[in-house]
Amino acid sequence: MKTIFTFFFFFCVGLSSAQSDWLMKPYVFVNDTLYEDLKLPVFIMDSTLYIRTSNGTVLTFPSRDVDYISKRCFYKRIGDARKSKLAKSGNTIGYMSAYTSFIVLRRVVRDYLIHPIYYANPTGLFLLLPASLVFKSLITRKLITKMIIESKGLRYISNNEPIPQEGIQTE
Amino acid sequence: MRVYVKKPVIVCENNCYYIDKKNDTAVVQPISIIEGFSKRSDIRWMTMEDFRKIGLNPVRGYFWSAVLIYPTGLGGFILGDLVKRRRIQRMYIDTHEKFYISPQKNNR
Numbered sequence: 073m074k075t076i077f078t079f080f081f082f083f084c085v086g087l088s089s090a091q092s093d094w095l096m097k098p099y100v101f102v103n104d105t106l107y108e109d110l111k112l113p114v115f116i117m118d119s120t121l122y123i124r125t126s127n128g129t130v131l132t133f134p135s136r137d138v139d140y141i142s143k144r145c146f147y148k149r150i151g152d153a154r155k156s157k158l159a160k161s162g163n164t165i166g167y168m169s170a171y172t173s174f175i176v177l178r179r180v181v182r183d184y185l186i187h188p189i190y191y192a193n194p195t196g197l198f199l200l201l202p203a204s205l206v207f208k209s210l211i212t213r214k215l216i217t218k219m220i221i222e223s224k225g226l227r228y229i230s231n232n233e234p235i236p237q238e239g240i241q242t243e
Numbered sequence: 244m245r246v247y248v249k250k251p252v253i254v255c256e257n258n259c260y261y262i263d264k265k266n267d268t269a270v271v272q273p274i275s276i277i278e279g280f281s282k283r284s285d286i287r288w289m290t291m292e293d294f295r296k297i298g299l300n301p302v303r304g305y306f307w308s309a310v311l312i313y314p315t316g317l318g319g320f321i322l323g324d325l326v327k328r329r330r331i332q333r334m335y336i337d338t339h340e341k342f343y344i345s346p347q348k349n350n351r
Contacts, residue, residue, distance in 0.1 A: 159289035159297065161251075161327055167320040220288045221254055227279040 093142045101139040107131070113212055113219075114141065117150040122219050130222040150216070158217055162210045169203035176200045251285040251327050253334060255294050260334045269337035285327070298335025302328050 093099075099108035100123060109126040116122070121133045121141075141147050148154075176199050218228070247264040254260075259272050280286050289297075304325055312318030 155290055156293050156296075159287055159293040161324045163320045163324050164317065167317060171315060171317075217286065217288050221280075221286055224254070224257075224274055226254075226274060226277060229279045229281050 098145040102133045114145040115148040169206040172203045254288045269334040271338045
């Protein structure tokens with residue numbers, strides 16, 4: 073009986089992975105056109121889908137034309153609350169999470185050096201999880217802002233071009 | 244033409260708001276004439292509603308930034324945020340509400 077259940081379990085795993093789109097890189101279907109190998113994040117804001125292709129171009133489509141968004145896109149809907157988050161600065165919270173991570177990692181390493189065999193104290197690691205979530209949200213926020221700005225036809229000047237470090241280039 | 248600006252630069256409803264470093268004035272330009280930004284300009288996209296909210300609400304927190312500056316240096320980061328917020332406020336008031344008198348100034 074156990075063997076049958078084990079086989080059934082593996083059969084289900086294989087079947088579900090074959091049916092799902094987890095094996096493929098992030099893709100979307102818009103107007104029967106496939107855009108694959110996308111970069112994250114993929115999001116919908118003000119009835120517009122924003123995607124970034126693998127060569128770095130930002131494309132926007134009205135959300136009514138979107139046929140399918142794959143699961144690996146982890147797409148977000150950006151409402152009013154998230155929009156106001158984009159306007160906020162992340163300096164302080166970023167510093168706090170970096171400081172927390174540093175303290176936790178230092179403690180883990182130090183404890184491990186003192187008790188390499190008996191080390192089994194994961195208390196500090198609970199602080200690492202919210203800190204890394206904050207980091208992730210800050211990075212996502214930056215990427216979303218960048219995509220919105222690039223979708224308006226503006227571009228970020230790369231370091232190779234001779235431009236001052238803080239400045240706008242206008243006509 | 245290159246324009247040296249103070250951080251942050253605001254992109255809001257097809258307009259770009261910044262403070263010119265040279266003559267220290269808030270400037271608003273349509274996006275159509277802007278070619279690009281340097282990576283360290285700290286560009287923020289925001290809705291007009293958020294811009295108005297930040298622009299008209301008073302900036303608070305200088306006390307805590309001073310208190311928390313030692314020992315971790317957290318106050319420095321709070322102060323950095325407050326300075327940026329102050330600049331956004333200045334950009335909003337100079338470009339939208341030229342004759343606005345802040346409640347703090349009015350009380351004096």
